[in-house]
Amino acid sequence: MVIADRLKALREKKNMSQGDVEKRTGLLRCYISRVENGHTVPAIETLEKMAQALEVPMYHLFYDGEKPPAPVIPTKVAMGWGSSGRDAKTLHRLRRLMSQADEDDVKLLLFMAQKMSRRKKRGTRA
Numbered sequence: 001m002v003i004a005d006r007l008k009a010l011r012e013k014k015n016m017s018q019g020d021v022e023k024r025t026g027l028l029r030c031y032i033s034r035v036e037n038g039h040t041v042p043a044i045e046t047l048e049k050m051a052q053a054l055e056v057p058m059y060h061l062f063y064d065g066e067k068p069p070a071p072v073i074p075t076k077v078a079m080g081w082g083s084s085g086r087d088a089k090t091l092h093r094l095r096r097l098m099s100q101a102d103e104d105d106v107k108l109l110l111f112m113a114q115k116m117s118r119r120k121k122r123g124t125r126a
Contacts, residue, residue: 003047004038006061010054011036024053 011021018036022029027049034040035050042050051058059068082091098106 002038003042003061004036006064007050007054008036010056010060014054016054021050021053025049 011018018029018032021027021032025032025046027046031040032050035042035046047061048058051061054060057068063069081087098109101109
């Protein structure tokens with residue numbers, strides 16, 4: 001579903017004009033028009049404002065139904081590394097340690113991982 005069409009349909013269903021949405025969100029009417037006509041892709045924060053203005057839950061902007069869609073349960077094939085056993089424990093520990101790392105440490109680790117992946121792609125050894 002195209003977000004532009006969904007926003008326009010929800011607005012019209014509520015018998016609201018673009019001017020009404022403008023007053024409720026603080027967004028310019030010309031911007032709302034550009035969004036509804038598919039000329040501009042709004043940021044998540046903008047979509048949140050529009051959902052509040054339209055008095056609908058956020059998922060209504062993406063889903064055409066009364067109830068939220070059922071969550072997708074990943075299959076064993078899609079889960080991959082870290083989904084069970086020893087790998088899951090290692091991944092859990094890595095996540096916990098990464099949440100405690102400061103910004104400089106994270107940048108250093110990402111830089112090192114990037115360098116290592118480039119070497120592996122070229123077929124050279126570290």
